[in-house]
Amino acid sequence: MKQKLLLPALLIIFLGILFIFQPCLFARENKTGPEKTPFFSDLKRPAPAFDHPRHETGLSDKGCGICHHVLDKTLNKLVYAEGEEAACHQCHLKESSNTVPALREAGHEMCTGCHRNLIKEKKPAGPTTCGECHRK
Amino acid sequence: MDFYEFVRGPLAMVSFAILMIGTCFRLIGFFIRGTNPKLLYPKENLTHGFMSIAFGLIPFATRFMRQRPLFTSVTVLFHLCALLAPLFFFSHIVLWFESYGFLWKALSDGMADIMTLFVLFACIFFFVRRMVIPEVRMVSRTSDFLILILIFISFLTGFLAFHQLGPYRPMLITHIFSSEVLIAMIPFSRLWHMIVYPFSRYYMGADFGTVLKAHDW
Numbered sequence: 001m002k003q004k005l006l007l008p009a010l011l012i013i014f015l016g017i018l019f020i021f022q023p024c025l026f027a028r029e030n031k032t033g034p035e036k037t038p039f040f041s042d043l044k045r046p047a048p049a050f051d052h053p054r055h056e057t058g059l060s061d062k063g064c065g066i067c068h069h070v071l072d073k074t075l076n077k078l079v080y081a082e083g084e085e086a087a088c089h090q091c092h093l094k095e096s097s098n099t100v101p102a103l104r105e106a107g108h109e110m111c112t113g114c115h116r117n118l119i120k121e122k123k124p125a126g127p128t129t130c131g132e133c134h135r136k
Numbered sequence: 137m138d139f140y141e142f143v144r145g146p147l148a149m150v151s152f153a154i155l156m157i158g159t160c161f162r163l164i165g166f167f168i169r170g171t172n173p174k175l176l177y178p179k180e181n182l183t184h185g186f187m188s189i190a191f192g193l194i195p196f197a198t199r200f201m202r203q204r205p206l207f208t209s210v211t212v213l214f215h216l217c218a219l220l221a222p223l224f225f226f227s228h229i230v231l232w233f234e235s236y237g238f239l240w241k242a243l244s245d246g247m248a249d250i251m252t253l254f255v256l257f258a259c260i261f262f263f264v265r266r267m268v269i270p271e272v273r274m275v276s277r278t279s280d281f282l283i284l285i286l287i288f289i290s291f292l293t294g295f296l297a298f299h300q301l302g303p304y305r306p307m308l309i310t311h312i313f314s315s316e317v318l319i320a321m322i323p324f325s326r327l328w329h330m331i332v333y334p335f336s337r338y339y340m341g342a343d344f345g346t347v348l349k350a351h352d353w
Contacts, residue, residue, distance in 0.1 A: 006206070007206055010206075010210075010257075010261055013257060013260060013261075014253075014254075014257040017253055017256055017257055018253060021249075021253060021295070044226055044245070045227075104230075105233075105234075108230070108234055109234070112234075116141065119138045119141055125138075128138070128140060128141060128144075129140055129304070129305065129308050130227055130308075131297060131298075131300050131304045131308065132304065132305070135300065136299070136300045
């Protein structure tokens with residue numbers, strides 16, 4: 001008798017778990033989802049919001065060159081060119097080429113890398129965890 | 137220091153160090169005990185031992201598994217999910233890429249969700265099984281229950297962190313920390329079967345097949 005009840009009981013527990021969590025399981029299809037940016041055809045995570053003014057004031061002593069760079073082909077180095085500041089996606093595309101990392105790689109490196117360094121220097125820093133940028 | 141950075145960086149290294157050093161010590165212990173001349177050795181016939189390893193890996197290939205269809209199905213799926221979901225979860229792969237530069241194909245997030253929920257279900261199943269079935273309860277140690285609880289916590293907090301339900305940072309830190317405790321526990325708990333499964337299975341198979349002339353379970 002006990003044995004016969006075990007299987008249905010376990011099934012009910014499993015379905016119960018599924019039921020409790022189903023809003024989050026199927027929520028992604030129902031929602032319109034994160035706004036699609038022109039840089040990615042298919043976003044796997046919500047697009048992070050970037051507060052440019054906040055970074056401008058917070059990092060004013062370090063200058064715009066801390067993020068903005070262009071590739072100097074003769075030196076083969078990244079340099080800051082004043083007046084030539086462009087958005088990341090002008091050079092960093094969806095896929096990486098042999099010299100230019102993809103937008104996702106460059107963004108992760110630039111944002112979390114810098115935040116991590118600031119944490120090491122014990123200065124106020126932005127988030128380094130996934131979900132604090134990619135907010136749902 | 138930022139607690140997340142601490143858990144993610146140094147503490148992860150500590151847990152992997154414990155895993156490696158502990159594994160080395162326990163394996164060396166095995167080899168030293170293996171030189172004991174009083175131990176009975178199966179004959180130098182590799183067939184039965186390797187057959188036993190293979191049959192142990194195929195679902196329903198042994199009598200033990202066929203006698204317990206429900207347990208076998210749950211355990212096979214549990215092992216698949218618990219191993220594959222963390223390894224092929226998209227966010228984990230991105231972290232691997234950023235640390236070591238490797239990139240591989242990811243599971244879809246929906247699939248990873250279903251696998252995670254199955255792991256949660258299987259943990260409850262195994263917990264109940266350890267409590268209810270007398271012969272399993274008799275050989276259960278405290279650490280066996282602890283492992284199940286930790287796996288449950290690790291997968292649950294991972295799931296909740298991914299869906300950003302509840303407080304995000306504590307959820308993520310608990311997820312990483314409980315997984316690190318699990319990694320460090322591998323050499324010192326029944327998770328040890330991850331490493332020595334082939335050895336014990338080989339020994340049993342060789343012993344049963346070559347010496348006792350019987351199928352092993």
